[in-house]
Amino acid sequence: MHSKAPLGLKVAAIGGLLFLHLPILLIFVYAFTTEEKSYQWPPPGLTLKWFEVTWNRPDVWQALGLSLRVASVSTVIAMVLGTLCAAAVARSKFFGRETISLLVILPIALPGIITGISLRSAFNIADMPFSTWTIILGHATFCIVVVYNNAVARFRRTSASLIEASMDLGATYWQTLRFVIMPNIATALLAGGMLAFALSFDEVIVTTFTAGQQQTLPIWMLEELVRPRQRPVTNVVAMVVVLVTFLPILGAYYLTRGTETVAGQGK
């Protein structure tokens, strides 16, 4: 059926999309403003000065470094655990299967503050001092679901007879994994991994509870939001964060494009 959309619908839909994008674009303009004391609009002038100032700020680099470390390690852990879980749930029906899928989704279905405060009180009870590892522990937990969602969809579409055929022809489990299963699920895993990375890279709510004195980049931003010190630097960092998170999302989109389930639908 090729009817045309009513004008009102078109306007509402495109207006909605603009509503989603204009605020983010606004930040790009603010990164170049010459005004440093307020959020004055329109900007009195444009400058590239703040990029240099930000580049020379050690605290920004430290926070960025910590964020990248945490996101990398959490992504690796989440990819291993999420894939294992997906392989089990997708391929067989067993007792407790529903419970496992619920358990995987729970850390992201419940508000982040609950995950955060639970972890914090558990660390207290276990007498664990806050460190990079306590942050990773939290991040990996809620990143599992992203990898799981992507992997489980792909496993369901990969026919089990392929694996049977491989084993019948004498391949070992390792060979089957390497030459049959991996090529089939690789792009889904990569997409899941990228999304997990993006999720960990800008997570703030759970992190405030598990970080102690350390600053990830989002925690650094939160500090600046609550108590602004140098607004233009925050503008530049915000713009860079937007650009950095766009890359993995576009990557995940192109990797899973054309398949019936596209990555990222269940954040």
Add this chain to the structure above:
Amino acid sequence: MAKAARSPLSDALWRRPNLLLVLLVTPPLLWLGIVYLGSLFALLAQSFFSIDEFSGLINYEFTLKTYGELLRASNFDILLRTIAMASAVTIGAAIVAFPIAYYAARYARGRWKAVFYLGVMLPLWSSYLVKVYSWKLILAKEGILNWLFETLHLAWVLEAYLAIPAIGGNSLSVSWTGTFLVFLYVWLPFMILPIQASLERVPPSMLEASGDLGARPGQTLRHVILPLALPGIIAGSIFTFSLTMGDYIIPQIVGTSARMIGQAVYQFQGTAGNIPLAAAFAVVPIVVMGIYLTLAKRAGAFNAL
């Protein structure tokens, strides 16, 4: 043909799929069970303790006293306020999301389909804090929104609106309207995606049939499309409701000084050191979401996720 020598391990795994299954699920189960469920129970347990009002120490005896404190007027207000805000955000998000989802599901083709998909995906995944920050820029007194109203000579409209009690305030950035707008903006993509998923499943022939049988477009929308989109709307509302209820950063940055549940949890566990009360506050969203999920499951919302 010569039989390939396969390791005994491979053979064992092939013959006993259950062994493989156990090997697959054990690591993730251990992780989620210990790290996540363990922590969750640690939290729940604390809500049954109480705090000694004089010494400020935690009294490790089973009591329901802490839950009783939730009913105290100042605390109960926090609960009501949060649930009211979560409901308002959910309804607002459904209204704004529907046309986008409907257009994307039914009219967008080819290139436009991709535009709509990425157009929802990129804001969904871009940094939460950056999104909140952008609204701080927009709503600031010297910011773009006020500038817009002034340039259009409509500043009096804004002032009249801000004079309305409850939803107004000194400026948008310290009013409930401001908080509402930021919540709506940040969670909107979570509403669009499930509605779109449920609308994509509506066969166009069904809408044609409705039209052929004499329904006006408005009637088709009301009696055919909306009921079929309802599971998607409910699925989306799970996200918007839960996320609003647990958030403590948005109301802290944009809004009045009155607290929401998330802020109360944060303050009680932090500066106030009252972990039992913080835990009891945290249980409220869990219970509300539990009820919500049960109702949603009955309405078939999970098929639209």
